[in-house]
Amino acid sequence: MKKLNLLPIVVLTVLIATSCSSYQFATVNSSLEQPFADGFIFENDTLQLHYSFEGLNCPLNINVYNKLDVPIIIYWNQSSLIVNGATYPINPSVATFSTDYSETSTELYYSTYTNGSSSGTITNNDRSGFVPPKASLRLNDLNVCTKFLNTKNATKTEKRNIVAANGLSYEVKAFDFNKASTPLFFRCFISYSDAQSGDKKYIDNEFWVTSVYQIVDSRLPARADQFYLTKSTGVGTVVGVAALTGLAIIAIDNYDPNEEATY
Numbered sequence: 001m002k003k004l005n006l007l008p009i010v011v012l013t014v015l016i017a018t019s020c021s022s023y024q025f026a027t028v029n030s031s032l033e034q035p036f037a038d039g040f041i042f043e044n045d046t047l048q049l050h051y052s053f054e055g056l057n058c059p060l061n062i063n064v065y066n067k068l069d070v071p072i073i074i075y076w077n078q079s080s081l082i083v084n085g086a087t088y089p090i091n092p093s094v095a096t097f098s099t100d101y102s103e104t105s106t107e108l109y110y111s112t113y114t115n116g117s118s119s120g121t122i123t124n125n126d127r128s129g130f131v132p133p134k135a136s137l138r139l140n141d142l143n144v145c146t147k148f149l150n151t152k153n154a155t156k157t158e159k160r161n162i163v164a165a166n167g168l169s170y171e172v173k174a175f176d177f178n179k180a181s182t183p184l185f186f187r188c189f190i191s192y193s194d195a196q197s198g199d200k201k202y203i204d205n206e207f208w209v210t211s212v213y214q215i216v217d218s219r220l221p222a223r224a225d226q227f228y229l230t231k232s233t234g235v236g237t238v239v240g241v242a243a244l245t246g247l248a249i250i251a252i253d254n255y256d257p258n259e260e261a262t263y
Contacts, residue, residue, distance in 0.1 A: 020233040024148055025220045026184065028053050028227070029210040039224035042205055046194055047072060047131075049203065052224035058144035059227070060188070066131040068194055074129030074137065075191040075200070082187040083144060090142065090190070129192070148229050149183040149212055151175040165219040175212045182208040 039052035
């Protein structure tokens with residue numbers, strides 16, 4: 001009985017495991033303030049909202065800061081994410097909070113000053129949206145988009161040179177959009193009130209994709225106004241099938257009809 005040639009099997013294993021990943025990197029725009037690509041800021045007399053979308057599948061990261069000296073309540077069950085006209089509830093299962101504090105006390109002959117910070121996690125059924133005075137609440141468990149964006153309505157398509165996360169320059173296909181032609185338009189609608197007045201108020205912020213870069217097997221540096229989508233191109237599977245066919249031919253070539261099988 002002939003010995004099995006292991007080389008074709010090794011080659012087959014490597015080829016099947018090899019596949020390419022295709023990426024879309026999408027840049028988000030808004031009418032809100034955007035400080036140094038660090039995200040988008042909404043602010044009024046009561047609170048400050050800091051939005052960022054950095055990461056896979058456009059994660060909706062919202063940091064809510066209470067500017068008041070009294071608590072505020074975010075009504076998650078009356079808040080929504082509206083994506084291309086479809087409404088999805090914002091009802092976080094996990095949120096984190098943080099707060100800084102300082103205090104000065106004066107005794108008869110001297111004064112003392114203390115300061116510090118605290119943080120924690122709100123989980124499970126505690127979804128009240130309670131934000132203490134001068135403290136932050138962060139939501140980060142909701143994705144806006146999970147599938148590749150349709151680029152057929154782009155107002156401009158061209159090849160561009162970009163610098164990837166590895167520091168190398170690549171030529172990629174770029175698609176530009178305006179607010180009317182964008183493949184992804186979404187709004188973040190939030191209901192809230194402060195504990196003192198109890199008057200319910202609303203915030204409705206708009207965002208849309210203004211550009212998409214299509215890249216294969218490369219990543220862009222992380223930015224708060226940019227997210228990415230990914231999928232496998234399936235090249236590895238095709239190559240693997242070709243390798244399998246080659247292995248069958250090799251097996252036939254190595255077959256000796258005059259040799260009896262032994263077990």
